Structures are given as structure tokens and as C-alpha cells.
Amino acid sequence: MKKVLFLLFLPIMTFGQVAVADFVHLEKDADNDYHTLEQIWEPFHLQEIKEGKKVGWAVWKFDKTPEMDKAPDYLVFNFFKDENQLKSYQDNFDWEMARKKIESLNKRKFSKATLRNIFNKKIKNEVRQYTIKLIDQTVRAGGEVKIGDKLSFGAMKQLNDDYENYELNVFMPMWEKQLLNGKIKQWSFTKVINKNEVALDKTHMTFIINNNANPNDVEFISSNKWLNDKIIEHGLNSREFVSAEATLIYTSY
Incomplete structure (x- = not known):
């Protein structure tokens, strides 16, 4: 059996943690400016993590949507240890202080x-934002998530009360195999525990790292095909489903 490392999701989402997921649709021809924008914000994120404000x-x-x-071009995650830390971060965030910190770090x-x-350019056309909470996951095999890793993403709308049980008791064991x-x-x-006004009507999301599987x-x-x-x-x-593929390009790990 291959060695399985007990490491966790995207890159460190553990039980009880939450993530704010921004699905970013850019303005036309804004890709280069967007990369500059993320490079400007990167040291700020790293410093906020170092100070214990997020994790x-x-x-x-996105490679395929x-x-x-307004299909998304990028998916940005900010991870927090729990809902209380996220609320504290949102309540205390001050743009002017953040701007000064960004200037100093850059x-x-x-x-x-x-x-x-x-900062004065309109780079993002629309951001669909979802706050998500981990329900369950497999262990992680093969070490840390790294730049260049691939992500298979699924967005679901729950159609009946059995949906979560199917994911946990049917599909999760299949993915474990x-x-x-x-x-x-x-x-x-x-x-999904919260979303902004432009977000789509989705209730759950799945994420598969480096998916080379055939379901x-x-x-x-296996003993009873029917x-x-x-x-x-x-x-x-039990759900409606849309999928996409993406590549990791920036990370705090």
C-alpha cells in the first residue's frame, strides 16, 4: 500500500475551519494586472497569517469551466480556524490600515x-463569494499541496434531504479507494454557510486534488452491480452538479 500522509485540505483546512472562496471573473484583458494585484497582496496575506489573524x-x-x-477566471481562498476568527477578521478589517501595511511590505x-x-484600476468584473465549512475529507496522500497541483472542483445544489448522506456514505468511500x-x-x-448577493444558488462544494481517477x-x-x-x-x-478544473498558482504554504 502506498504511504499515506495525514495532511489536510487546501492546504490546511481541518474540521471546524472555514474558508472564504472568491470566484473571480476579470475585466477583459485584465489578466496581467490581476497577477500584479495578487503579487501585491501576497506579503500582506503572509503577514496576516504570521500575526494569527487567519491560517x-x-x-x-481555472483551466476549464x-x-x-461570467465564468470565473480565478478561485481565491482565505482560511480561518473557525467562524469566530472569520467574524473577528471581517469586523476589524480596515482598508486604510491595510493599504498602509501593503505599501510598507512592498x-x-x-x-x-x-x-x-x-488599486485604482477595475480589474475584477464580478466576485461570487461563498463561505464554506468542511464536512469531511479523506486523508491526503503524497505530501503538501504545491504550486502546479491540479484541482477538480464540483459545485452542488442539494435537491433532497439524503444528499449529504450519499456524499459521505457512497461517494466518499469510492474516492478513498x-x-x-x-x-x-x-x-x-x-x-456553503454564507454567500454574497451575486453568488449562484449552490449549497455544497467538493474538491479533489490531482484527480487522475475514472469513477x-x-x-x-462490487458484489451486486445492479x-x-x-x-x-x-x-x-440527489443534487445538481457543475464541475471545473484549476491549477494552483499562489499559496501561503
């Missing part, structure tokens, strides 16, 4: 004119 930050670039109006890399130019077969790095299941390779009940297929069919019918 992590990561940016994923569903056909939709004084050897970016001029004040560059910072002012980037894929992990032990070396086909994925980790699978995680989260619930048809693993059966839930029953296996029926259970999976009912599980799939």
Missing part, C-alpha cells in the same frame, strides 16, 4: 505609483 491563503487559476455567464518591490495604479490506488491526492466535501473504476458494492448502479443513480439525482 492560510491560496489562488487557483462550465459554459455560463516598498522594495513596487513603487507607490504602481500600487496606486493597480481511488486515493489508495494512487489516483487522487485528496477529496474534500464542504457546505467507473471503483464500485460501491444495486451498486441504483445507489449511485439515486446519489447523483
Whole structure:
């Protein structure tokens, strides 16, 4: 059996932790400016983590998205140890203080004119924001998440009361088998606990790191194909589902 490391999700989401997930749709031809923007914010995030104000930050670039109006270009995570830390962070965030801190942290890399130019530009067309809480996940195999790792993302709308049970009791065991077969790095299941006004009507999200699996390779009940297929069919019918693929480009780890 392959060595399994007991490391956790995206890159350190543990039980009780929450994450703010921003799905960012850019203005036309704003990609270069967006990278500059994230590079400007990066030392600020690292300092906030060092000061214990949050626990992590990561940016994923979408490689493949569903056909939709204003499909996201980037997915940005900010991780907090619990809902109380998130609330404290949001209640106490002051843009003017943050701006001064960013200027100080970037004084050897970016001029004040560059910072002012980037902050005054309209780079983001729309941000769909979701606050998510971890429900359950597999262990992580193969070490820390690193730049270049791939993410398979699923956004669900729950259709009946059995949905979470299907994820935890049918699909999670199937993904655990894929992990032990070396086909994925980790699978995680989260619930949306808050969202902004422009966010879509989604209730849950799943994340699979380095997904090289074929779901048809693993059966839930291998001894009874008919029953296996029926259970999976009912599980799939318990939610609406859209998927996307992304690559990790910035992280605090």
C-alpha cells in the first residue's frame, strides 16, 4: 500500500475551519494586472497569517469551466480556524490600515505609483463569494499541496434531504479507494454557510486534488452491480452538479 500522509485540505483546512472562496471573473484583458494585484497582496496575506489573524491563503487559476455567464477566471481562498476568527477578521478589517501595511511590505518591490495604479484600476468584473465549512475529507496522500497541483472542483445544489448522506456514505468511500490506488491526492466535501448577493444558488462544494481517477473504476458494492448502479443513480439525482478544473498558482504554504 502506498504511504499515506495525514495532511489536510487546501492546504490546511481541518474540521471546524472555514474558508472564504472568491470566484473571480476579470475585466477583459485584465489578466496581467490581476497577477500584479495578487503579487501585491501576497506579503500582506503572509503577514496576516504570521500575526494569527487567519491560517492560510491560496489562488487557483481555472483551466476549464462550465459554459455560463461570467465564468470565473480565478478561485481565491482565505482560511480561518473557525467562524469566530472569520467574524473577528471581517469586523476589524480596515482598508486604510491595510493599504498602509501593503505599501510598507512592498516598498522594495513596487513603487507607490504602481500600487496606486493597480488599486485604482477595475480589474475584477464580478466576485461570487461563498463561505464554506468542511464536512469531511479523506486523508491526503503524497505530501503538501504545491504550486502546479491540479484541482477538480464540483459545485452542488442539494435537491433532497439524503444528499449529504450519499456524499459521505457512497461517494466518499469510492474516492478513498481511488486515493489508495494512487489516483487522487485528496477529496474534500464542504457546505456553503454564507454567500454574497451575486453568488449562484449552490449549497455544497467538493474538491479533489490531482484527480487522475475514472469513477467507473471503483464500485460501491462490487458484489451486486445492479444495486451498486441504483445507489449511485439515486446519489447523483440527489443534487445538481457543475464541475471545473484549476491549477494552483499562489499559496501561503
